Amino acid sequence: MKVGTFSRMGAIVVLAVAMSGCSSWDSMSHQQKSTVTGAGIGGLAGAVLTGGSVLGTTGGAAIGGIIGDQIGKHQ
Numbered sequence: 451m452k453v454g455t456f457s458r459m460g461a462i463v464v465l466a467v468a469m470s471g472c473s474s475w476d477s478m479s480h481q482q483k484s485t486v487t488g489a490g491i492g493g494l495a496g497a498v499l500t501g502g503s504v505l506g507t508t509g510g511a512a513i514g515g516i517i518g519d520q521i522g523k524h525q
Contacts, residue, residue: 460504461497464511465490481522488518 469490478486492514493507500506 457502457504461493461502461507464493464507481519484518484522485515488521489515492517
């Protein structure tokens with residue numbers, strides 16, 4: 451398997467996991483919703499900025515989740 455294909459598959463898996471958290475969206479607090487949204491956006495941004503790198507995608511998701519969590523605390 452080519453590295454590019456593996457990276458794209460990794461990005462898809464990370465985004466799928468982040469979005470699966472949305473299946474119980476109604477029972478989540480505002481802070482949890484912000485965390486999931488931040489992780490999804492961060493993962494997508496990380497994938498775009500690094501050309502689909504698994505490290506970039508997961509790093510973006512982690513950083514986005516942390517930022518979303520912190521923003522959710524203040525609203």
